[in-house]
Amino acid sequence: MNVIYYFDVCAFLVLVIILISLFMRKLIHGRINGTFIVMVFVTLLCTIFDMLSVAPLSMFGHVSVGVRIFASYAYFVVHASILPAYSIFIGMISGTWYMYLKRNLRNKIFFSVPYMINLLFIIINPFTNWIIRFPKGHYERGEYIWVIYLIAAFYMAHTMVYLLKYKDTIEKSKMFALAAIYPIIIISAVIQFILPSHLIEMFSITTSLLIIMIFVIKPEETIDTAVGAKTMTAFKNDTKRLYFDGNGGDLILIKVKNDSSLVSLYGLNAHQTVVKKAVSRMDKVFSSVPKPGNYYNIYYLSYGLFAVEMKGDYDADDICDRIEAELSKPIRTGEFVFNFECSLCLLDIPKDIPAHSELMAFVDTYDKSEIESGSIVYSKLGESDKIRFKFDIDKYIERGFAKDNFKVYYQPIYSIKEHKFVSAEALLRLIDDEIGFISPALFIPAAEKSGAIYQIGDFVIDSVFKFIRDHDLKNMGIEYIEINISTMQCMKEDFVDNVKKKIREYGISNKSFNFEITETASDFLSDVLTKTVTKLHNAGIEFAIDDYGTGYSNLQRILQEPVKIIKLDKSLADDLGNIRTRAVLKSTMQMITEIGAESVIEGVETKETADWFIEHSCDYIQGYYYARPMPENEFLEFVHRHNAAG
Numbered sequence: 001m002n003v004i005y006y007f008d009v010c011a012f013l014v015l016v017i018i019l020i021s022l023f024m025r026k027l028i029h030g031r032i033n034g035t036f037i038v039m040v041f042v043t044l045l046c047t048i049f050d051m052l053s054v055a056p057l058s059m060f061g062h063v064s065v066g067v068r069i070f071a072s073y074a075y076f077v078v079h080a081s082i083l084p085a086y087s088i089f090i091g092m093i094s095g096t097w098y099m100y101l102k103r104n105l106r107n108k109i110f111f112s113v114p115y116m117i118n119l120l121f122i123i124i125n126p127f128t129n130w131i132i133r134f135p136k137g138h139y140e141r142g143e144y145i146w147v148i149y150l151i152a153a154f155y156m157a158h159t160m161v162y163l164l165k166y167k168d169t170i171e172k173s174k175m176f177a178l179a180a181i182y183p184i185i186i187i188s189a190v191i192q193f194i195l196p197s198h199l200i201e202m203f204s205i206t207t208s209l210l211i212i213m214i215f216v217i218k219p220e221e222t223i224d225t226a227v228g229a230k231t232m233t234a235f236k237n238d239t240k241r242l243y244f245d246g247n248g249g250d251l252i253l254i255k256v257k258n259d260s261s262l263v264s265l266y267g268l269n270a271h272q273t274v275v276k277k278a279v280s281r282m283d284k285v286f287s288s289v290p291k292p293g294n295y296y297n298i299y300y301l302s303y304g305l306f307a308v309e310m311k312g313d314y315d316a317d318d319i320c321d322r323i324e325a326e327l328s329k330p331i332r333t334g335e336f337v338f339n340f341e342c343s344l345c346l347l348d349i350p351k352d353i354p355a356h357s358e359l360m361a362f363v364d365t366y367d368k369s370e371i372e373s374g375s376i377v378y379s380k381l382g383e384s385d386k387i388r389f390k391f392d393i394d395k396y397i398e399r400g401f402a403k404d405n406f407k408v409y410y411q412p413i414y415s416i417k418e419h420k421f422v423s424a425e426a427l428l429r430l431i432d433d434e435i436g437f438i439s440p441a442l443f444i445p446a447a448e449k450s451g452a453i454y455q456i457g458d459f460v461i462d463s464v465f466k467f468i469r470d471h472d473l474k475n476m477g478i479e480y481i482e483i484n485i486s487t488m489q490c491m492k493e494d495f496v497d498n499v500k501k502k503i504r505e506y507g508i509s510n511k512s513f514n515f516e517i518t519e520t521a522s523d524f525l526s527d528v529l530t531k532t533v534t535k536l537h538n539a540g541i542e543f544a545i546d547d548y549g550t551g552y553s554n555l556q557r558i559l560q561e562p563v564k565i566i567k568l569d570k571s572l573a574d575d576l577g578n579i580r581t582r583a584v585l586k587s588t589m590q591m592i593t594e595i596g597a598e599s600v601i602e603g604v605e606t607k608e609t610a611d612w613f614i615e616h617s618c619d620y621i622q623g624y625y626y627a628r629p630m631p632e633n634e635f636l637e638f639v640h641r642h643n644a645a646g
């Protein structure tokens with residue numbers, strides 16, 4: 001028979017290229033890469049033996065009958081390993097292989113017995129000639145060759161069932177690439193059956209491997225080489241596996257609270273170097289506690305957010321403490337010295353958070369919520385504290401609306417010049433039937449994430465406008481109410497029209513309220529936001545900048561916007577003991593006055609603090625020292641009592 005062996009030659013070339021590219025791109029470490037290299041290598045050997053055993057002699061010069069027979073046996077031996085290796089590869093990709101084989105003797109037997117039978121048939125073939133025989137030195141199929149095909153079919157079916165069973169742990173695009181091997185092999189088998197002289201099989205397997213290399217072996221997706229940590233994509237997949245694997249594992253989430261100010265102060269380049277150093281410090285923590293069989297992964301999820309996964313018998317609390325200690329030491333790069341302010345959260349998965357989707361939501365909420373520095377252990381948190389970070393806060397928001405549990409409170413603001421309360425800030429309250437008070441600092445970020453912020457925003461505006469309409473606040477000395485709006489609300493297309501419509505509907509003056517937006521938002525002021533602010537300003541509505549002094553404050557920039565009031569953040573009031581803070585405050589307040597705007601200091605709790613600001617010509621004071629936020633009636637009473645007396 002004259003065989004067409006060019007397909008084998010092509011397969012050979014492609015396999016060599018795949019191997020070279022794997023080594024050149026350093027895709028050789030780790031279990032997945034390792035298994036893939038084994039598969040490519042075995043396929044390469046198989047191709048070589050295939051050619052040696054059946055190709056026309058002219059191709060290799062003289063090939064003796066002995067070499068041909070040896071090559072045929074070698075072909076069958078390596079060929080037997082390709083499909084089982086593929087099964088193992090799929091198991092590695094889904095991250096479930098360890099639990100499938102390592103901890104289950106029955107599976108182990110089930111998986112390896114067909115392979116053993118295959119090898120056995122080849123070993124006894126010289127006596128039985130069941131698989132192959134060589135009449136006149138030429139290769140011919142034996143009468144039991146179907147056993148080999150049957151075993152191949154077994155592994156194909158096994159892999160397919162495995163793939164389907166664990167499909168949730170593999171991304172879609174990868175699933176397609178991994179499943180492509182089936183149609184390819186089936187088509188090639190059909191072709192080979194019709195045209196037996198075409199050696200197409202190895203080429204078809206090679207094509208499948210090529211597809212896998214392109215779609216599945218993607219280091220750029222899982223490793224952020226710039227900082228030397230794994231990516232968010234890798235985190236999503238790896239943590240999915242924590243839920244499939246019976247063992248679970250420990251996770252530490254690390255939030256760098258001052259990350260955005262570090263970026264704006266030092267620039268992206270220096271920041272990246274620092275992140276890289278932070279990662280290697282975490283690495284150091286693990287290398288100081290070597291434990292064979294254990295493993296860990298470090299992830300850089302997004303700006304200012306890291307995660308560490310540990311499996312095995314690490315002392316998770318201890319590791320957590322050590323990482324915290326490592327990260328709180330100053331990090332130097334060139335002339336810069338960075339000081340991370342971190343908060344860490346230790347989670348025991350799946351015990352603490354029972355589903356992967358909840359974990360991902362938790363990571364999001366954790367990233368967005370305000371947390372004190374230091375480390376916390378999730379399982380040691382009290383119920384109410386867990387709610388603070390709770391992923392299903394959306395549920396409480398929904399219930400809040402259904403049961404009418406949202407209320408707007410008012411915190412009076414004192415005018416130093418007029419010696420009375422002239423305005424108030426509207427602050428939203430959610431009092432849940434079961435768990436009681438939920439802080440807006442918690443549910444506002446969650447609402448921004450879920451989109452509930454629009455409903456919340458409308459609710460607050462309606463409540464405040466109604467309050468203004470129903471009471472003659474002006475007569476009581478209250479000039480205007482300050483309403484907090486989130487950037488997201490502001491960015492909504494119909495926001496301005498909506499506000500104008502509501503003003504008409506309630507028949508209130510556009511001077512009876514103003515909007516507060518936070519300083520960080522205004523710092524990264526987008527065009528949309530600026531446009532909204534300008535449009536509202538043109539409609540006679542004033543703005544206040546909230547939380548000034550918390551981010552990378554740029555007063556010049558802010559004052560270019562039509563802003564009437566600057567609210568100095570509570571942290572500045574708390575830091576009055578610091579001579580530099582006092583100096584910054586003095587010059588800031590002076591600049592605000594010069595520009596024709598007004599300053600409010602927030603969060604004043606003591607007489608001393610109030611006195612300092614009175615002395616240094618701040619315009620308004622807000623804080624518990626004067627009054628806490630209170631419900632409508634109490635507020636009215638309060639103002640009535642104080643403003644009348646004053």
Ligand code: C2E
Pocket residue numbers: 411426427428439440441444460484485486546547602603604605622623624625629
């Ligand atoms: P914020 O706008 O900076 O509001 C001031 C916060 O400081 C309020 O917290 C207020 O209760 C608190 N505060 C006032 N005086 C003192 C004091 O002397 N000492 C201390 N320790 N705290 C004081 P609250 O009500 O928990 O609100 C937290 C944040 O939630 C607000 O910070 C604001 O960003 C957001 N928020 C509240 N209501 C709304 C709303 O209706 N819409 C939007 N978008 N955000 C809101």
Ligand code: CA
Pocket residue numbers: 425484516546
């Ligand atoms: Ca505010």
Ligand code: CA
Pocket residue numbers: 546547567569602
């Ligand atoms: Ca504020």
